[in-house]
Amino acid sequence: MSYPGDLIRDIQELARFGITQWDLTTGEVAWSDEQFRIHGWEPGAVTPGLEVLLQRVEPADVGRVRQGFERARRGHTASAIEYRIVRSDGALCTLQARTRVLVDERGAPYHMLTTTTDITEHEETAARIVLTDRMASVGTLAAGVAHEINNPLAFISAHLELITEELGEPLPGELGLMLGETRHGVERIRNIVRGLMAFARTDDDQHTPLDVERVLELAILMASNEIRHRARLVRSYNPLPTVMANQATLGQAFLNLLVNAAEAIPEGQTEHHQIEISTRADDAGWAIIEIRDTGRGIAREIQGRLFDPFFTTKPVGQGTGLGLSICHGIVRSIGGEVGFTSAPGQGAVFRVALPPAVAAPRAAQPSAPAALTPLPGRARTKVLIVDDEVVFATALRRMLSRDNHLITIVHDGKDALTRIAAGERFDAIVCDLMMPGMSGMELHAQLLAQVPEQAARMIFLTGGAFSASAKQFLADLPTPWFDKPCDLETLRTVTMRIALTPKIP
Ligand SMILES: Nc1ncnc2c1ncn2[C@@H]1O[C@H](COP(=O)(O)OP(=O)(O)OP(=O)(O)O)[C@@H](O)[C@H]1O
Ligand SMILES: [Mg+2]
Numbered sequence: 001m002s003y004p005g006d007l008i009r010d011i012q013e014l015a016r017f018g019i020t021q022w023d024l025t026t027g028e029v030a031w032s033d034e035q036f037r038i039h040g041w042e043p044g045a046v047t048p049g050l051e052v053l054l055q056r057v058e059p060a061d062v063g064r065v066r067q068g069f070e071r072a073r074r075g076h077t078a079s080a081i082e083y084r085i086v087r088s089d090g091a092l093c094t095l096q097a098r099t100r101v102l103v104d105e106r107g108a109p110y111h112m113l114t115t116t117t118d119i120t121e122h123e124e125t126a127a128r129i130v131l132t133d134r135m136a137s138v139g140t141l142a143a144g145v146a147h148e149i150n151n152p153l154a155f156i157s158a159h160l161e162l163i164t165e166e167l168g169e170p171l172p173g174e175l176g177l178m179l180g181e182t183r184h185g186v187e188r189i190r191n192i193v194r195g196l197m198a199f200a201r202t203d204d205d206q207h208t209p210l211d212v213e214r215v216l217e218l219a220i221l222m223a224s225n226e227i228r229h230r231a232r233l234v235r236s237y238n239p240l241p242t243v244m245a246n247q248a249t250l251g252q253a254f255l256n257l258l259v260n261a262a263e264a265i266p267e268g269q270t271e272h273h274q275i276e277i278s279t280r281a282d283d284a285g286w287a288i289i290e291i292r293d294t295g296r297g298i299a300r301e302i303q304g305r306l307f308d309p310f311f312t313t314k315p316v317g318q319g320t321g322l323g324l325s326i327c328h329g330i331v332r333s334i335g336g337e338v339g340f341t342s343a344p345g346q347g348a349v350f351r352v353a354l355p356p357a358v359a360a361p362r363a364a365q366p367s368a369p370a371a372l373t374p375l376p377g378r379a380r381t382k383v384l385i386v387d388d389e390v391v392f393a394t395a396l397r398r399m400l401s402r403d404n405h406l407i408t409i410v411h412d413g414k415d416a417l418t419r420i421a422a423g424e425r426f427d428a429i430v431c432d433l434m435m436p437g438m439s440g441m442e443l444h445a446q447l448l449a450q451v452p453e454q455a456a457r458m459i460f461l462t463g464g465a466f467s468a469s470a471k472q473f474l475a476d477l478p479t480p481w482f483d484k485p486c487d488l489e490t491l492r493t494v495t496m497r498i499a500l501t502p503k504i505p
Helices: 005-014 033-038 050-056 059-073 120-167 173-200 212-228 247-263 300-305 323-333 390-403 413-421 440-450 468-476 488-500
Strands: 017-023 029-031 081-086 092-103 109-118 208-210 232-236 243-245 274-281 287-293 337-342 348-354 382-386 406-410 428-432 458-462 481-483
Touching: 005 017, 005 033, 017 033, 029 033, 033 109, 050 059, 059 081, 059 092, 059 109, 092 120, 120 173, 120 390, 120 488, 208 212, 208 247, 212 232, 212 247, 212 274, 212 287, 243 247, 247 274, 247 287, 247 323, 247 348, 323 337, 382 390, 382 413, 382 488, 390 406, 390 488, 406 413, 413 428, 413 440, 428 440, 428 488, 440 458, 440 468, 458 468, 458 488
Parallel strands: 232 274, 382 406, 382 428, 428 458, 458 481
Antiparallel strands: 017 029, 017 109, 081 092, 092 109, 208 243, 274 287, 287 348, 337 348
């Protein structure tokens, strides 16, 4: 069957597939229409030839491309030649050329046929897969590091609070200054750890149907301090579908993008700069959110590394380089995509695409915990602290003993079990989730089987590292649990509430 020329042209256009015929005896070169188009020219706009083509090629690739075609022309079997070209809109495109040389009966090359395909999308997909893989392994590492830092951080925070209270405020001179700076330092570490945990734990949050505009407004509110001195904020909102996500984490993703946009703009030129947030639904019904800034833009050399965890162009000590990787993790965990385009000096556009919430019946939401107000009365309630971290356990005792509890500390789940099995009873048990030896989870299981009333009095503390079973355990837990370093006042209140509960079924 023969195909009419029009059909072949259509197929080439559809497949973004160009053809080059090179007569090696006369040097004459002919390009198909699509060969012009995928290099960014209208058909016939330039005289076809290798040198013309090289004008479009990314400078770093020129030498390699020239060499590849030269080798092919001399009759060497060439593997595919891949090269990047810069499109007129500044974006990079990756093309792949395959060549075949025809030889005469003496073996001399006389004709070269080249097909060229646009493989940008394919490359991007492959890069996304690599990125997702890498993120997963870094996520595991991040969770471990966060856990290790969290334990000492928990008692440092607790001690700091106690010391401040003990000394009474305001403190005179140097001492007050030092305490203030120490608190500030602890807050910074806490932020880094929070970032690491957010990065490691983006997929196990409760997802609810969300109004994206509201989440954006919350993020704007939080970023307004950064934005105010640098740019005007422009909202171009169009109707959006509801999406399924966790409000806090999705807000974090937008916040990171907004802060980055602000940070790309110098301070004090508000009238020359703007950050535009636009929203719309695309043809497939997805929510598209774009954050466009007029900042310094992103140099081409670093574009491939932007989402890498810890990649930052900020001076040492000023950025974690986790902002975009956290954002990426969050967006991916709800089935979305995040990408960007930027030409140096012309600002950047970050684009988040989120799938619409499927029209499923609204899942029942766990009711919000009742407001925690300390209960009156100061009975000598008995509290057991189970934590292998000795210093933290001691800090916890100091904090809880203000409520006049009788406090016992053990450093292993087994010791706790032995005491309870021997008949001792506690009004509240504050227990670390992960411990060498018998973990908090095992202790809970044992108590549930032997003395369920005591199991119901357990309050768990976690250091941030979660195994799948721990995640499930916490999700099913009827009693409260806290991430370390936790808000000690809330922990104190909750402990009191449980301790004063007359009889837990
Ligand atoms: N809108 C933007 N314009 C220009 N460069 C950007 C933009 N967004 C991100 N970048 C670049 O990407 C890098 C990584 O961003 P990311 O948010 O991951 O970390 P960071 O901002 O450097 O550190 P942190 O978020 O912890 O403050 C930045 O250092 C910056 O060079
Ligand atoms: Mg950032």
